[in-house]
Amino acid sequence: MQIVILATTDDIETFTGDYILNRIEAGHLRVLGVATGSSPLPVYRGLAKRWTPKVGALTAFALDEYVGLDYSHPESYHAVVDREVTQPLRLDPMRVHVPDGNAPDLDAAAADYESLIAQSGGVDLQILGIGTTGHIGFNEPTSSLNSRTRVKTLALQTRADNARFFDAPELVPSLCLTQGLGTILDAAEILMVAQGESKAHAIAQAVEGPLTAMCPASVLQLHPRATIVLDEAAASELLHSDYYRYVFAQQRGITHPGLIDPGRSATAN
Ligand code: GLP
8 A cells, every 4th residue: 555645736636647657658557447525526626627539548447426316417327427527638528427326227237347348348447535434435344245136225424525516415325336345345456535624534544444334435455456545634643744755755765764775675565
């Protein structure tokens, strides 16, 4: 796991935009996993500013969708992904996939979604945000660490957090269709972004806490190529932030107060 702590949203935009474009240009990224929420927005802005035809040729898979919310609703993830990802990145809508939370048979839709990801060759890079409950996608605490795409019930905390997007708290759907933690772990590479103090506890649990279904994002500790990009506020409860800054500075060849050995440091793992 590599932890990158950056000062501003602009820095996050630059770092993640450069990072993803490099992966695309190097031929390692054809299928992008996309997340909703405010934290990944700088990623999409950064990539839109660096747009090339190869960016426009990406296939995308979203993590999740509410169950029973009409796709014309501006907060359905079909609508959010179209607005925040498909349009700015000029992707072919036929190659942008979101779980079908309105399918008559949700279990079949979940299985179909898994098949579609497999048929596409799998996700090369998965972008993630994190919920205050430590969820990724909509995998709430106690989700199986091996779970696949399925119907889940949102935590009350998540419904409260997402109430800001709806006219009334009771209008937040209570069910969702979400990729599982096992599905997410299948991505070749993970890029998580978290900003703000409200994420500090979940990030500390995910990065430095035990591997536990009580903090679903802690499952990223099992992934060999996970990068977690944070602002100072989201990083504020990490115990080892000096070490993360030291490693990052070393990789970039930047002078850092803790830098004793200017040799090359290890890559993310
Ligand atoms: C929703 C999404 C998650 C996202 C989370 C946090 O619950 N299902 O994928 O990570 O929101 O969103 P934000 O970054 O806006 O706090």
